[in-house]
Amino acid sequence: MKSKAAIEAIIMKQGFSDYKWINPKEIVVAHWVRVKCTFGCGDYGLGTCPPNSPSVNDCDSFFKEYESGLIIRLTKYADKNAYPSDWSREMTNKLLDIEREVFLSGYQKAFLLNQTCCTLCKDCSGNRVNCKDKTNSRPSPESFAVDVYQTVRNAGLDINVISENPSEINKIAILLIE
């Protein structure tokens, strides 16, 4: 097993410096998040999004199985009409590398909630069974019913609704470690 400092070195090696340790048992899980995934989000039905993710209550129970975790905040100036997909893919690959290295350090429960809905494939199968990249597909915090705003604020980090476009945006990943 590695120390917190050693895990932070793994994260910083991938270029991330904006992160906070959290107690996953304090991650805020809420039904309103699931409702907004189901009604109003254009990504509903993708392979790692509802209805392909666990129930809200199961998500809540899942987080309580962990003793430690990290919020990793990504910041990017972006135009929602020309989303920086290449940057997002690069970030996802780095986060997956972190999850893998932490796992190999002896944390068998290491699990990444990615900074975006899974968009690894041009055409998503729309379900888990026929997923085209089962090894690398990971859910987002929102698809696990995480109230990202409240969880991030409770951790002492700033996050706000974006009202202008283009604008600086924040993307949030959560790495669960044990």
Ligand code: SF4
């Ligand atoms: S890896 Fe591809 S098929 Fe699987 S959930 Fe992601 S986008 Fe969909």
